Amino acid sequence: MLDFDIAQQRLVDAGQALERTESVSLPLARGRVLAETLNAALNIPPADNSAMDGYAIRFADYQAGKALPIQQRVYAGDVPEALQAGYAARLFTGSLIPANADTVVIQELCSEENNQLSILEAPIKGQHVRYAGEDMAQQQPILQRGTLLDSSHIAMLAAQGITDIPVYGRLRVGILTTGNELTEPGQALKTGQIYNSNASMLRALAEEMHTEVTHVIHAPDTLEAIQAALEKLSHECDLVLTVGGVSVGDKDLVKPAIEAAGGELQLWKVRMKPGKPVALAKLNNTPIIGLPGNPVSAYAVFALMVTPLVRVLQGRSHALPRTSYGKLDCETTLHGTREEFLRVQAITQDDGSLHLLPYPQQGSGIISSLAWATGLARVPADTNVTPGTQVRYYDFAHWCA
Template identity: 60%
Template sequence: MIEFDVAQQRLARAGHYPETTEVCELADALGRILAQDIQAQLDMPPADNSAMDGYAVRLTDLAEGRVLPIQQRCYAGDMPETLKAGMAIRIFTGSLLPPGADTVVIQENCQEDEHGVRILEMPEAGVNIRRRGEDMRVGEVLIQTGTKLSAAHIAQLAAQGHARLSVYQRLTVGILTTGDELTPAGQPLLPGQIYNSNAPMLRAQLLALDVARVRALHAPDTLEAIRDALQSLLADCDLVLTVGGVSVGEKDLVKPAIESIGGELDLWKVRMKPGKPLALAYVQDKPLVCLPGNPVSSYAVFSLMVSPLIRRLQGRRDTLPTVRHAILQGERHFEGDREEFIRVQVGSDEQGRLLAQPFSNQGSGVISSLPWAQALARIPADTHVAPGDVVRLYEYSQWQA
């Protein structure tokens, strides 16, 4: 068996960074992967302006009990006059700072009447002013190539006037399930059959990762059918996932089918539970990953192993998300020579420490644990976990996004 981290790194490096780009309108850029560095083309703010509603003054003009006549009322978007000595300009949030003013006094600390404004509380010099370029400066790299664009990035891009962007083309991924015992949901079950849960599950996981299109095929257990399905998927997919059928049984025909179309399968036994069997091949210079047939195992392997590969194929800078730590609730001995990735819910205690609560039944066939869990907690092989022990936490919100 190979170690989990070794297998994960191999998958993360298995694909090529994309070379094909396209132009995307800002309105359609959410979730796209940036194919260019974005530089500031404007200073932000573009000029000194007021951070508050108040009065623009010269600090040297202020004295206890002194009333400053109002020279101008300047709203955001207006051009202010040059502030005259001994006077004040009424100013509002976003208003340009008048030439000659060096301080903005917030309106709560002022009293205005028909004679002018009296400052009730002396300010410090320069307060309540947003200086030109303090947020972004012309030429500064704001967003790097390979960033997945969020709503926050969209705000930054819009503020800088970027209406069109260079982004990487989105992926098409194929899924091949095999097995005469599988039938689609919604169809009547014959004796000995079960519903195909892997295909819709993996489709949903792929779409959550912003894959553009998913093609799913099911092949009966014949070499010809599996080979034909693989060739069909490889013809227009960037990545193909197969589920089950790579063991050594009489009907485990995925391996010979891949070899029959020019692929060479590297079959691993990964030191992880669930999800020991995993295979990687290249066909027509495209990666093909064979997942275990058990839905719980396939779910875990996809989250931890396949998602980094997809991020690389998408062109993302960060292929491996952050791993946090949590205190595992309860006490248990984990036997065996494989690391375990147990399904947990995540909470926190009064001190803000993360807590991981395991699902009561960690069997690899317990599909009901999947919607219940929020993360996988990583347990070293042959380990006794005592109350208060800290474990590594792989949160689905990070690893499936």
Template identity: 60%
Template sequence: MLDFDSAQTRLSTAGKPPAITEVCPLHQAAGRVLAQTLFATLDLPPADNSAMDGYAIRHADYAPGRPLPVQQRCYAGERPEALEPGHAIRLFTGSLVPAGADTIVMQEDGVENDDRFEISRPPVLGAHVRLQGEDVREGDQLLAKGTRLGAAEIALLASQGYAQLTVYAPLRVGILTTGDELVSPGQPRADEHIYNSNGPMLAALVEQMGASVAHVLHARDTRESLQEAFAILLRDCDLVLTVGGVSVGEKDLVKPTIEQLGGVLDLWRVCMKPGKPVALAHIDGKPVVCLPGNPVSAYAVFALLVTPLLRSMQGRTQVMPAVQYGILASDRVFNEKRDDFLRVQASFEPQGQTTLTPYGQQGSGIISSLPWASGLARIPANTAMRNGDTVAYYDLARWLA
């Protein structure tokens, strides 16, 4: 069997980076990937401004018990006069700091009567002044090419006046489920059938990653049905994910169909549980990844092995999220011949320790464990791990983003 880390590395480099870019309005850029490095167009803040509602003064003009005449009231968005010696200017949060002023006194630290402001608490020189450029300097790099954009990145770009961005075209992913035993949710089901959970699950996972689901198709266990589905997927998609049908049974027809289409299927048995059977092929230069048919196994393989490939094909620079560590909390001893990825819930202790509690049933058919789990804890192959041991933790909030 191919070891897990080698399989992950091979899949992460199995696709081509994107070549097509497009211009996207800033307000529609969430989830998109930058196709250019962006730089600051101005200082941030662009000028000194007040961090508080208060009064601008010269610190040297302060004396206990001496009121300062209020020269002007200046709201955010207005331009203040230059501060006269021995005076104060009433400001509000975001107001420009007047020329000649060097300190802001909070309104709570004094009293204004008859347009005279008396300071009740000695001010600190330079207090509550946001200095020009203290956040960002003009010409600084803001975001690197290959950054996936979220609300925080969009806020930063908006503050610099960017109204549109050059981003990579969305990655188009096609999903193919197989099996005569599957019926679509909402359709009549006989005892010999099960509902197809893999199609909707994988579509949701792909969209969660910021890619576009071009098709979710289902093929019956016939060469003709598979060929028709592959023709559509290879025509419209950059990446194809299949589920099931790559074993050696009489109706496992995905492998011969891929070979008929000119693909060479690299059949692996990856040293991981759940999710041992994984395969990779290329047809017309497009990667086809074959996932195991069990929904729990397909979920784990997608999270750990497919997402690095997907990020790479999206043009992202961060392909592998960080692996974290936590303390196993279980009365069981885990010791498998393959790397065992337990569905766990992470809890964070006041001392800073992360505790990982496994789901009670770890069978690969326990779909109820998926919405419960916050991540996967890795138990190395042929290694006994028990309560209190430190294990690697794959946080699904990071690995599925």
């Protein structure tokens, strides 16, 4: 079996960004990956303006106890006159700073009577002025290629007046489930059958990763049917996920089907729990990841090993999200021969420490634990982990997004 970290890196190395790019409009850009580094088209703010309601003055004109006559009132959107020496200008948040002015005194520290301004506290030169370009400077990079665009990036692009965004094409994902014991939700269950939860789960996981699931196929347990499905998916998708059939049973036919179709197996079996039977192959130059058939195992492998490859194929700049550490609130000492990933809830205590509470039942058949958990706690192989030990935490919010 391959060590987890080595296997994870092999999946990262198995892909490269799609060559397909396109331009999308600003309202459709959220969830897309930027295909080019973008520079600012203009300064933001475009001109010096006031950060507060108050008064613009020339700092050199301030003298304690000396009133300054109000030359003008400037509202947001107005174009002010240049400020004359010895005068002040009434401003509001966002008002342009008049030429010659260099300081804004907030209204709470001022008194105005008969069009005369009294400053009640000594100002600091340059205070409360937003300078042109201090947020985004014209011609300077503002967003790097490989950025997954979210609402904050949309705000930046809109502020720049950019309406057409260069992005990578959506990653097309195909899903293949196998197993004669499976039937689709909504159909009557026969004796010995269970519902196919993997197909719906993986579609949802893939779509949460901002991919386009173009095919979901269920194939019966025959070499011919599985091989035909793999041929179709590898020609029409950028990434293929198979579920089940990658172990060593008589009906585990995904691996031989890949090989029979001329595919190249690059990885098989990983030293992890749950999720040992994992396969990585290429067929028609399309990556195929074979996931274990148990839904909990498939979910864990998708989060930890599939999502890094997805990010690479999407053109994202970072394949591996951040992890953190927390104290594992287990009841007994844990020890295993494989890297074990426990379904846990992360709880931040009042002192700021992160505690990881394991689900009481860690069996790979406990599907309900996935909805309860916020992520996975990693218990290192061949190590005694006692209650309260700091362990690595993989947050679903980061790893499945």
